[in-house]
Amino acid sequence: MNSNRIARYQPQIYLLVSSIILILLPIAFNINILSGLLLVSFILYFRFSPPAITRDKRHNYLVLIFLFVLFLFSAYKLTEYRIPAAYIPVTALAMYVTIFYNDLKLVFAFCVLASYHAGIIAGSSLYLSLIFLITAMATAILVFGLRKRSRILSAGCLSGIIQSLLYALAYPPASFSSLAPNFYSGIICAIVVAGTLPVLENLFGVVTNISLLELSDFNHPLLKKMILEAPGTYHHSLVVGNLAERAAESIGANSLLARIGAYYHDIGKLTHPEYFMENQRLLSKHAGLAPSMSKMIIMNHVKEGIELARKYRLKPAIIDFITQHHGNGLVYYFYRKALEEIEQDEKIYEEGFRYPGPRPTSKETAIVLLADSVEAASRVISEPKAAKIEEVVHKVINNKFIDGQLDDCELTLKDLEKIAQVFTHMLSGIYHGRIEYPEGNHHKQKGSRAAAFLPGQDKKLHPENL
Structure with missing residues (x-):
């Protein structure tokens, strides 16, 4: 008290x-x-x-x-x-x-x-x-x-x-x-x-532009470790970093700090990378686990990220991105799963499925929280058209706002609208659709020549790869 x-x-x-x-x-x-x-x-x-x-x-x-x-x-x-x-x-x-x-x-x-x-x-x-x-x-x-x-x-x-x-x-x-x-x-x-x-x-414990640029070196031990052990998380962090940088620029926040913070926000996943969707190849590691155990593994990546950051002597301003990029948000998937599997006398409390926080306290950490959620939600859209991406972006930002995750930072409604526009524009470019090429008999010469490099394969190559 x-x-x-x-x-x-x-x-x-x-x-x-x-x-x-x-x-x-x-x-x-x-x-x-x-x-x-x-x-x-x-x-x-x-x-x-x-x-x-x-x-x-x-x-x-x-x-x-x-x-x-x-x-x-x-x-x-x-x-x-x-x-x-x-x-x-x-x-x-x-x-x-x-x-x-x-x-x-x-x-x-x-x-x-x-x-x-x-x-x-x-x-x-x-x-x-x-x-x-x-x-x-x-x-x-x-x-x-x-x-x-x-x-x-x-x-x-x-x-x-x-x-x-x-x-x-x-x-x-x-x-x-x-x-x-x-x-x-x-x-x-x-x-x-x-x-x-x-x-x-x-x-x-102050970060300057110079020290931030030193952390952007992809030869940093933590980033190299992420490339080898958690390539999915590494790619996710790069995309979140690009989203956060452009969004921060649009509202006059520190764009370099937002980008570098995004690179390191998920380093805690290095402890158990196979339990996170972006690193899973075949079956989910959560199959057969109780929802309470799964949410504990998921939520612990924040604590483990803090320990890794201190081990590698990252500055407090970077550690803030690790502690705040989920705020005190709900691990919704496993909370819903726990409710579905509930027994008669059992009670499930929402507080037990929430991250410990704190909520973002600066514009930069809040932008990374939004970019992290928006990128993850956009990745699972079946038909990633611009209109659908825009709908998902506004839905995610609105949910975070209603949940109170942005209450402790200085973002205004005007800032949020600018951020949403940047996210929609960039994600539409990243997850754009592709033209389906007809499998006709044209370009036979190119196809046969390409097939010469792939002996034993009768299937024609896609025209994009010729």
């Missing part, structure tokens, strides 16, 4: 702790306390107008504060050792926040805060604050949507050039000795960010 109450007020606790830290920060660095109140006002602004700061993890407040404290400490030490103010790492902070959160609105706020404090620490210089602000915003735009580490270094070089030009405009005539620190500052920030990024990713 107490743990539930703590969990309920956890966001408010984080907000309170964050505010206290931010008020005490200026005192620690000998800055006016008004600066601390400015920081708190920004936190409150984001609390009531939330961008990516609160969307994914509640500890994001503390992660951002850690980065800001690190920035203030670096700036304070640089001025203490009389190092030129141009080396204050506003650019580095802008890079970190942009790469971690991919939200320019959030980055802009931190650029304003960092530039303001950098100007105060450097002797209350408005010109320096403006130089830092413009340079930091330009750097953020340069690394926004980053997918290659080399782009960090090129962004650092460009930010150094921009900062040097701004300094020359603000303090003419500028000598080479005064411009050099501005140029070197961008390069140094880029080298530091590129070198420390993997460390901070592991420390905070």
